[in-house]
Amino acid sequence: MRLIRPSIFHRALTLTLLIAATLLSLRHAQASSGELFVTSDASNLLRTYNGTTGVFQSVFSASSTPVGQMAVHFGATNNRVLIGHNAFGVEERNVTTGALIKIYNPGGGWQWAGIYAPTGEVYIGDMMTNDVRAYDANTAAFIRVVTPISGPADMEIGPDGNLYICSFYGGIVLIVDAVTGAYIDQIVLPVPAQPNDVAFHPINGSIHVTDMKSYQGYRFHPVTHAITGTFAGTLWARPHGVAFSPISGNLLAVDGVTGQVHEFNPSTLAELNPAFLSPPPGDKIVDLAFKPTLGPTPTTPSTWGRIKRLYH
DSSP: OOOOOHHHHHHHHHHHHHHHHHHHHHHHHHHOOSEEEEEESSSOEEEEEETTTOBEEEEEEEOSSOSOEEEEEEOSSSSEEEEEESSBOEEEEETTTOOEEEEESTTSOBEEEEEEOTTSSEEEEETTTTEEEEEOTTTOOEEEEEEEOSSEEEEEEOTTSOEEEEETTTTEEEEEOTTTOOEEEEEEOSSSOOEEEEEEOTTTOOEEEEETTTTEEEEEOTTTOOEEEEEOOTTOOOEEEEEEOTTTOOEEEEETTTTEEEEEOTTTOOEEESOOSBSOOSSOEEEEEEOOOOSSOOOOHHHHHHHHHHHO
16 A cells, blocks of 8 residues: 655645635635624614624614514625514515615514525415415515425525525424425424424534524535534523624524623533623624625635745
8 A cells, every 4th residue: 555645644634724724714714794683573673783893883684574683694795685574574675775665465464484495486474375385586476385394584695505494383304305395304493393493504504593482593414414512691580592603613592581692612612601692782682693794705815825835
């Protein structure tokens, strides 16, 4: 067997690590402008905070019909944001100005979350009809039922390209094809459970789900879906939205009872900060999301130069 010289092996390993670090830094640089948006189903004010310090910045918008803000989701490139409501439709607003663009299904009742789908449509989880529905992104007209699900709470497109939907009444996270809606798999939470939101570790893909019934957050293996950890915040009792910070890499979760965003170590799941927002909003909050960065892709010529020198 031919042995690889240590120097070549070490250079190859260093090159791999540099490339991985570069890709990760680019992903984080493109992911967020540094602004953290937080919804409230009490004041119905969508507030912005500094994503690094948690310091309050401004009120981005007030719901046009104040009936319980729920999930907030940004479009990656269209400068728009979707805001769900518990007794109203899904608002679409301009991210720069906060101006209302349109409302999806305004008379449809509780619609927890809206997301921009890979099909070019807008997917909305409808708690009244127990399914996820597709709407025309230009006209807001109903197109089709994507998949039936009992009590669709928040949802996300996973790193595998599939759609992960929290079933608030079913105690599972349903995984379907993001284009066809075909069933793929499901993640079963310990009973009784009311899964609220789902987030994915940006590097290893582990799946994090908040559960309002057990007052716990669960971490699942990205392939086997086995539980690999739990997290819980100080004095919290209604964990809602969950997301990874593209700035610190830490796990952030909203609690409706303490009215705060709790911060956790992404590896150990130990609580780092029980009160990330400063000052606290002062009312019940529901979901959080980081505003994406729009514009040209950042470059890293110095890192590329280091890689070329190592390689040669």
